[in-house]
Structures are given as C-alpha cells and as structure tokens.
Amino acid sequence: MEYVLTLVVRVEKGARPAQTDALETAARAVLAILSDDRSVGEGEWAEAMAGWQDARIRKVVRRARGAEWRRAEALPGITVTGRAAGDSPAEVRVFPPVPLEEVPKDLAKLQVSGTDFEDPEELPAPEPGLPVLWINPALEMSSGKAMAQCGHAAQLAWWELSPEERKEWAAADFALAVRTASPAQWQTLQGSGLPVVQDAGFTEVAPGSRTVIAAHPLLTR
Known part of the structure; x- marks a missing residue:
C-alpha cells in the first residue's frame, strides 16, 4: 500500500509567503510531524507514519486560502x-500520511499548482552552525515541488541523527536554512557523503535528479 503525506501552504489574496520562508517552513513541518508523540510508539499516527516511511516517502504540496484553509485546519495535523x-x-x-485513495476530500480538492513564490530581496548567508538544505542550481522547480524536496531532505537528515541529536534539533525548533547552491558548491556537496534527495521523476524533473542536499552540522562532526 502506498501512502502520501500532504502539506498545505496558506496562500491568501495579497498575502503570498516568500519563497525561502515557504521552503524552510515546509521542511520544519515535516520534522515536526516526524518528532510528534502521535507519530511514534503507540501514537495514533504511528502505524501510518511507519507504513509511509517503510515505502516511498511520497509528499504532495497543495495550497489553500480562506474557507479552504479553515477546513484544512479542522483536520488532524500540525501547523x-x-x-x-x-x-x-x-x-x-502537515497531515499524517494516508493511503493514496484515502486522502480526505477537503485536501484532495486543493490545487497543487499556483505555488510559485519569490523572495523580496537577496538572501544573506546562512548563520554559522545552522543546518542548510542546499538546492541544485541546475534544476528548475516550482515552489511546491521545491517545498516537497526540502521536506524530503530534512527527513533524510533526521534519519541520520541519533535520538539525542534529534532532541537537540527539536529544542531549537528545527532551525534550518534553505539556499540554492552555486555550481561549484553543488559539485563539492555531491562528494561530501551528506544526505541527498534523488527524485523519482514523476513531476517536473528527470528521474534520478539530485534535487537537495542536507548539510547538518551534526552529520559532519
């Protein structure tokens, strides 16, 4: 059985989020549900989370506004x-994963397109010591696609950490940065052994494309 995890980004008229803030927030949302008590042990989401993580960790990003967002907020999940x-x-x-054919109708009817955001100004360099999700500069992805890829990269980094290291990251409210690497940076990162997202190629990019590399300082000590 194939599960899908849905992320919904709020996009109100005249109030669109900035690109990088949306990417970083999506990644933090994935980490929030991975660490939630309901997702582990005997938690109410644990069985679904295990089934999802044991297979292809499929994620879909949709957008909502107004009444759509309010209906989405009424469903079990984490904002x-x-x-x-x-x-x-x-x-x-972010919502707990469900089988593909069981996505709640209030989520399934939300649009996937229309999630193209922009940053209002040039981004500063990431703070020293902050985990950074580096995006492949050679790929063009919609904001929604990039949000899913950043969530995936954060999850790969999470899997590499010890329980103590996960607690340390959670205590920092999953602080992280997302940046697009320069071509030279990307070449170096590819040889670093850090977690890298290799996309299945169902949408927007070719199968096997490397989309995001997770550079967490706890993985490079």
Whole structure:
C-alpha cells in the first residue's frame, strides 16, 4: 500500500509567503510531524507514519486560502509558521500520511499548482552552525515541488541523527536554512557523503535528479 503525506501552504489574496520562508517552513513541518508523540510508539499516527516511511516517502504540496484553509485546519495535523519578518510569514500545515485513495476530500480538492513564490530581496548567508538544505542550481522547480524536496531532505537528515541529536534539533525548533547552491558548491556537496534527495521523476524533473542536499552540522562532526 502506498501512502502520501500532504502539506498545505496558506496562500491568501495579497498575502503570498516568500519563497525561502515557504521552503524552510515546509521542511520544519515535516520534522515536526516526524518528532510528534502521535507519530511514534503507540501514537495514533504511528502505524501510518511507519507504513509511509517503510515505502516511498511520497509528499504532495497543495495550497489553500480562506474557507479552504479553515477546513484544512479542522483536520488532524500540525501547523508550522515561518520566521520571515513582515505581515505574511509562511504557514504550512502537515497531515499524517494516508493511503493514496484515502486522502480526505477537503485536501484532495486543493490545487497543487499556483505555488510559485519569490523572495523580496537577496538572501544573506546562512548563520554559522545552522543546518542548510542546499538546492541544485541546475534544476528548475516550482515552489511546491521545491517545498516537497526540502521536506524530503530534512527527513533524510533526521534519519541520520541519533535520538539525542534529534532532541537537540527539536529544542531549537528545527532551525534550518534553505539556499540554492552555486555550481561549484553543488559539485563539492555531491562528494561530501551528506544526505541527498534523488527524485523519482514523476513531476517536473528527470528521474534520478539530485534535487537537495542536507548539510547538518551534526552529520559532519
């Protein structure tokens, strides 16, 4: 049985999130559900989370506004708010995985397209010591696709950490940065042994494309 994890980004009229804030928030949302008590042990989401992680960890990003967002918020899940300054920080709600044919109708009817965001200004360099998800500069991806890929990269890094290291990251509210690597950086990162997302190629990019590399300082000590 194939499971899918849905992420919904809030996109109101005149209040679109910034690109990088949306990517970072999606990654933090995935980490939030992975670490939630309901996702482990005897938790109510644990069986579904295990079934999803034991197979292809498929993620779909959809968008909602107004009544659509309110209906999505009424479903079991976790909402994570971005850290961008201003009046429109990203809001992403992540939902426990379900079999493909059992996606709740209030999520299934939400559109996947229309999630193309922009950053209002040039981004600063990531803070020293912060985990960074580096995007392949040679690929063109919609914001929704990139959000799913960043969530995947964060999950690969999470799997590599010890329980103590996971607690350390959780205590920092899963602080991380997302940046697009330079071509030279990407070449170096590919030989680093760090977790890398290799996409199945169902949408937007060719099968086997390497999309994001997770550079977590706890993995390079």
